[in-house]
Amino acid sequence: MDTGGRNIFYWNPMHVHEDAINKINTDRWYIHTAHSEKEALELLEKHEYRVGLAHLDTNNPQQIKQLENILIRSRAEWVALLTRRELLDNDLCRNTILNGFYDYHTLPTRPKILLNTLGHAYGMSTLKNRLSEEITVSSDEDEMVGVSPVMRVHFANIRKLARVDAPVLINGESGTGKELSALAIHERSERSNSPFVAVNCGALPEKLIQTELFGHEKGAFTGAHQRKIGKIEAATGGTLFLDEIGDLPLEQQTSLLRFLQEKTIERVGGTSSLHIDVRVIAATHVDLEQAVQAGRFREDLYYRLNVVNLYVPPLRERVDDIEVLAKYFFKKFHNEAGNGVNGFSQHALQALNDYPWPGNVREMINKVRRAMLMCEGRLISAADLGLERRGPCRRIQRLDDARNNAEVDTIIAGLKQCRNNVSLAAKNLGVSRVTLYRLMEKHSISL
Numbered sequence: 224m225d226t227g228g229r230n231i232f233y234w235n236p237m238h239v240h241e242d243a244i245n246k247i248n249t250d251r252w253y254i255h256t257a258h259s260e261k262e263a264l265e266l267l268e269k270h271e272y273r274v275g276l277a278h279l280d281t282n283n284p285q286q287i288k289q290l291e292n293i294l295i296r297s298r299a300e301w302v303a304l305l306t307r308r309e310l311l312d313n314d315l316c317r318n319t320i321l322n323g324f325y326d327y328h329t330l331p332t333r334p335k336i337l338l339n340t341l342g343h344a345y346g347m348s349t350l351k352n353r354l355s356e357e358i359t360v361s362s363d364e365d366e367m368v369g370v371s372p373v374m375r376v377h378f379a380n381i382r383k384l385a386r387v388d389a390p391v392l393i394n395g396e397s398g399t400g401k402e403l404s405a406l407a408i409h410e411r412s413e414r415s416n417s418p419f420v421a422v423n424c425g426a427l428p429e430k431l432i433q434t435e436l437f438g439h440e441k442g443a444f445t446g447a448h449q450r451k452i453g454k455i456e457a458a459t460g461g462t463l464f465l466d467e468i469g470d471l472p473l474e475q476q477t478s479l480l481r482f483l484q485e486k487t488i489e490r491v492g493g494t495s496s497l498h499i500d501v502r503v504i505a506a507t508h509v510d511l512e513q514a515v516q517a518g519r520f521r522e523d524l525y526y527r528l529n530v531v532n533l534y535v536p537p538l539r540e541r542v543d544d545i546e547v548l549a550k551y552f553f554k555k556f557h558n559e560a561g562n563g564v565n566g567f568s569q570h571a572l573q574a575l576n577d578y579p580w581p582g583n584v585r586e587m588i589n590k591v592r593r594a595m596l597m598c599e600g601r602l603i604s605a606a607d608l609g610l611e612r613r614g615p616c617r618r619i620q621r622l623d624d625a626r627n628n629a630e631v632d633t634i635i636a637g638l639k640q641c642r643n644n645v646s647l648a649a650k651n652l653g654v655s656r657v658t659l660y661r662l663m664e665k666h667s668i669s670l
Contacts, residue, residue: 232272273348275299280306295600300344303327322566371543385411393506395535398585401506409462417461425470443492468505538580574605
């Protein structure tokens with residue numbers, strides 16, 4: 224692939240104002256112009272551009288989509304050229320510029336100012352390429368994010384539970400954030416200055432559960448060369464979080480019940496009881512009531528744990544949070560990618576919204592991080608997220624949205640067929656000229 228030198232990629236599907244751009248086609252810069260999506264993709268395949276120019280003189284959704292496809296396949300720093308400043312008032316154009324462009328200029332261009340912008344864009348692109356291998360990230364995933372009504376209720380419940388000291392049973396699917404919810408309760412409680420100890424009951428080997436929870440004395444069994452403090456004792460004064468409590472074997476359920484009743488433990492091999500002051504929060508993704516009925520979980524332990532219940536909603540019930548979370552994790556792990564990726568394409572955001580998220584927030588974190596690392600352009604595509612052609616959408620399209628989309632497609636096709644002759648297009652569409660203008664204004668369709 225040609226590295227392009229000081230080549231500038233120029234996307235101009237409308238064949239307008241090219242003379243103004245040709246004025247900067249000098250020994251310093253070489254303009255490569257594409258008038259169609261096909262030409263653009265061929266040029267991007269042949270050259271690795273550091274700087275891109277894109278001509279915007281319409282808010283036609285189809286043209287914006289073509290531009291996004293080009294941005295996805297490019298790692299250049301892009302500058303937008305606008306024929307009319309009013310385009311900044313259009314949500315679609317404004318979001319495209321914010322997500323995909325380094326800067327913008329309104330036409331007619333002032334060559335000196337534009338050349339300065341191109342020089343800055345080239346410098347930024349070069350700097351990013353040099354630093355991309357040096358950038359590392361060190362961050363943890365210890366925050367809960369949400370603006371949806373169900374999450375507002377969830378946050379309010381966390382604050383309520385933090386004010387009391389009763390056992391809590393957290394229910395929710397895998398990946399919804401049950402441990403984060405438990406940690407949030409702990410951090411807002413009077414025990415916040417003491418330890419938060421998390422135990423995944425489903426990950427402990429059955430033969431080691433007793434010693435992991437309760438500890439052991441030196442010489443308690445072969446290999447016990449010194450005393451070991453168990454997880455329960457380590458959480459003294461703080462909070463013990465028992466994740467996947469439904470996977471705890473019945474024998475260990477009995478020992479845990481005894482501790483909850485008496486607030487004392489005995490280390491394995493020990494002869495004395497230790498009083499432990501700890502708050503217990505348990506979590507499960509299985510239905511414990513059904514497990515009790517099936518004889519897999521002790522009923523008395525269930526009622527000891529389920530003094531207060533907290534439900535963590537799955538991501539599919541948090542529709543308003545999907546884009547918020549995706550952009551939050553993009554910002555959180557931005558330095559990890561180190562490849563100049565600038566955000567999500569509109570198609571990618573739609574794919575995120577349409578996906579059912581069986582793995583919930585944990586799955587989203589994985590998909591966003593992978594997409595940021597694998598993305599080769601400025602905008603993350605649905606394919607980068609692994610969400611291209613995933614089958615049926617998560618939600619059935621609302622009738623109002625379907626009607627609006629059908630109107631837009633029909634109007635654009637009618638205008639295109641009549642070469643933007645509004646009177647003729649209105650006649651063919653069976654509406655008055657005034658009605659067609661009103662519909663074009665409603666859907667932000669420009670000629």
